Amino acid sequence: MDIQLGTNTLRNTNGTFLAHGKEQLRIELPEEDKPLALSMGVFMPTGTEVATLKQNAWETNPNDRFLLTSTSEMLKVEDTTLKTVVMEIHKAENQTVNIPAAKFYTSKGTLSEVSAEWWRVGNKMELTGIDTDLEGGGIELPE
Numbered sequence: 001m002d003i004q005l006g007t008n009t010l011r012n013t014n015g016t017f018l019a020h021g022k023e024q025l026r027i028e029l030p031e032e033d034k035p036l037a038l039s040m041g042v043f044m045p046t047g048t049e050v051a052t053l054k055q056n057a058w059e060t061n062p063n064d065r066f067l068l069t070s071t072s073e074m075l076k077v078e079d080t081t082l083k084t085v086v087m088e089i090h091k092a093e094n095q096t097v098n099i100p101a102a103k104f105y106t107s108k109g110t111l112s113e114v115s116a117e118w119w120r121v122g123n124k125m126e127l128t129g130i131d132t133d134l135e136g137g138g139i140e141l142p143e
Contacts, residue, residue, distance in 0.1 A: 005119040016138035019106035
C-alpha cells in the first residue's frame with residue numbers, strides 16, 4: 001500500500017511503522033467495502049504504554065481515555081483528555097491511505113507528528129515533499 005503523510009508519499013509499504021526495532025503501529029487496507037484496520041500502542045512522553053488497539057478493538061484503554069471513530073472510508077483515534085488527534089487515516093484510491101493528522105509517542109517517548117505539510121519525528125527528522133518506494137517493507141522511525 002501507499003501511505004500519504006502530509007506532503008510525503010511512501011510507496012509500496014506493508015503498512016507497518018517500526019520504532020526502536022519494534023512494531024509501533026500497523027495499518028491494514030482490506031478489500032473494498034471493508035473498513036481500514038489499525039493496531040497500535042499508545043504511549044505517554046515517558047514511554048509508558050497507556051492503551052493498546054488491535055484491529056480497531058481496544059485491548060486496553062483505561063477510563064476510555066481514547067476514542068476510536070471508524071467508517072468504511074476513515075478511521076480516527078482521539079485523546080479525550082488532551083483533546084488531540086492521535087491518528088487519522090482516510091482510504092484513497094489505488095491501495096493508498098492518507099494520514100492528514102497524527103500526534104503520537106513511541107515506546108521511548110519520541111513524538112511523531114503529521115500535519116498537512118510535513119511529517120516530523122522528534123528532532124531527528126522532518127520530511128516535506130518526499131516520494132519514495134519502500135519495496136514492500138515497513139516504515140522505520142529514526143531513533
